[in-house]
Amino acid sequence: MDYRGVFDQVFGLQVWIAAGVFVLVTGLLLGALVLNRARRRDKLPFAAAEHNPLEITFAVFLGGAAAFLVWLSLSNNHRLDYGDTLAVAHQTGLAPGRQPVRVDVTAFQWCWSAAYPGSTTTVSGSCATPAARPVIVVPQGVPVEFALTSRDVVHAFWVPDLAVKRDAYPDHVNTLLMTFPETGQWLGRCSEYCGTYHKDMDFYVRAVPPAQYQAFVQTGALPAGAAT
Amino acid sequence: MTATEPRATVEEPRPAPHRARTTVLAWVTSTDHKRIGLLTLGTAVVLMISIGGLALTMRAQLAQPQLDVLSPDRYNQFFTMHGSGMIYLVMTPFAIGLGLYLVPLQIGAPNVAAPRTTMLGYWLYLGGAVTMLSGFATSSGAADHGWYAYPPLAGTRFTPGPGVDLWIAGVALAGTGMLLMAATVLWTALVKRTRGMTLLRMPVFSWSVVATNLMVIGAFPSLLVAMGILAAGRVNPAIFSDNTWNIGYQHVFWFFGHPVVYVMFFPFVGAVAEVLAVFGGRRYFGYKITVVSLLAFAALSMSVWGHHMFSTGQAENDYYSLTSILLLVPAGLEYFGFLATLLGGRLRFPTPMLFAVAFVPQFLIGGLTGIMIATPAVDYQVTDSYFIVGHWHYTLAAGSLFGFFAGFYYWFPKATGLLLRERIAKAHFWFWLVGTNATFLPMFWLGLHGMPRRIASYLPQDGFGTANLIATLGSGLLAIGTVLFVVDVVVSIVRPRRAPDDPWGGFTLEWATSSPPPPQNFDPAHPVPPIHSYAPLLDLRAGEGRA
Incomplete structure (x- = not known):
């Protein structure tokens, strides 16, 4: 969306x-x-x-x-889609080939990790410095469903440039359905206060062409010269 | 009830006046609503200045990227104690304390109903304030989970240490105190009105207090339940492994948390209405529709809490958006009264009027941005960002506090029998006018450009430096204005100038008695005048003019 x-x-x-x-x-x-x-x-x-x-x-x-x-x-x-609280019901309206790609995003004190169902590829980082921020890779032009949860306290997944935000709770999964029409990389932040290093919980979302995304999910790394 | 009904309740016997003792013990054991009210307001002013100091330190920390004025943990304690202190210990007591002082006077009652219960309310409030703030004296510092203390973060697993325990106990104590005080003032307004003071002859301010206290009674028990949930989680943090308790806490908390926002707003609407009418030299325009809108506003306020939870994915966003946006109808009608009174008045501009006039456009910024964040499609972007911080500081600091200062400068001569210094007061006003806008306007821009709330610092490449520097400089102006406010009060006490009974040409009953009023509010030298409308002294002068 x-x-x-x-x-x-x-x-x-x-x-x-x-x-x-x-x-x-x-x-x-x-x-x-x-x-x-x-x-x-x-x-x-x-x-x-x-x-x-x-x-x-x-x-x-x-x-x-x-x-x-x-x-x-x-x-x-x-x-x-009602802020996606009803995303599951709405997916049935999507054509068979357009079922969303799911990315499991987990927040924790004080960083983020991502996993890709059906693959051993994972993304994580420490968030301690800008260089250590995790980069969550998603395919461009295909509906993506983020499944958001938390390992400890309440966090919030916020990508200011894309005007999207959803809270991440322990013992609960929130979904967020969206499409990235263009390739690119956007800064994300935690916007729900979560303790001492809340200020450092920055990450990136990176949209790449579907072929490169497939390579990433299979090998755990983007091919050399991947689009930014 | 019609306006011609002769009386609301039985007249109370007025005991013979006696000289009140002025020892500390006499004050803290007083059964006089004026003393309990002044204790509450005075305590809240002292706390406003000290808790405001926390905010100045935070602004210093955020003035530029990566400063080290405060460590992250200390910063987190400061914003928690600033937010929760201002809400539980300053603005709510301002709202309820002002009503406690003024409502019995305005309705011609000799005292508040159940004065001992009211005094107990003050002790609980004071005890709660000391308990909350004493967290700073513990080795792990004060509470640092934010003013709404979401679990699981506020549980012992993630935030051990006694600061949080003290915070929970303090909030419960202060909340109970405010609940008791609000209940006795509501009781007073409903059953202790003097001869001729029908419900529809109560001044707008007293009506605003009735609406406020109805919300307190509806909402504050929910705060106590929320504190109970947190206390249970301190003992057994495992309950917060279950999402039901975490999201359940949020619903229970915000059921209190939104009405309290209007508790911290309504009495200042009432104060501004009184000030605009008196310094406009005219009867307040739209009395009845203002009363109706206050009551409708209070009723609706109980149904909007989920708009704090649009991004949780666990609230019925459409419903809360609907009820929240509907609030613009009563709010718009209140603004109609403000503007029509100004458009139909002959305006004078002493300090109370300056604060009251500035309240109108500044609170409006808070209200208009409020409609934006009541829209989920917008709120998904701006919630928990600095846009929100700007929004409620426009309602509370640039709005309600301006209403409070309008009331403070207006009623100070009545309460103390002393005149304040106009020139210092006007300097305070101008520093605050520029200071609030310089501090809080840049916050909207920061939020829209991606600055989350509650971050202890930011990086140079974030690009937040300039706007934050402007906000910090603005907070410096607020500090100067506050110092002038204190100087004004001190000078006026140290070198007193006696205030007459009615320095402004007021319309309501408190201006018919002495300054300060006698122990039972009215005495044979200052009897309750006849009451034929919500502006009895204006009626009296109009009658004299005709004679």
């Missing part, structure tokens, strides 16, 4: 709406501060202490705005 695309659309629209509301409210506020100074005014601009028809009309308008924002939120959450 294209988390980044959905995020950019929804967040972009919300920022415009928020900016409009903020400018309107602040504009009215500043206008009142300038025009209604006691020095400038002998009497109140208006004396009414309530105006029920206006208040009710505004409440209805707010209800409409809320309805629109709820629709925006829910419909886009559905585009993301």
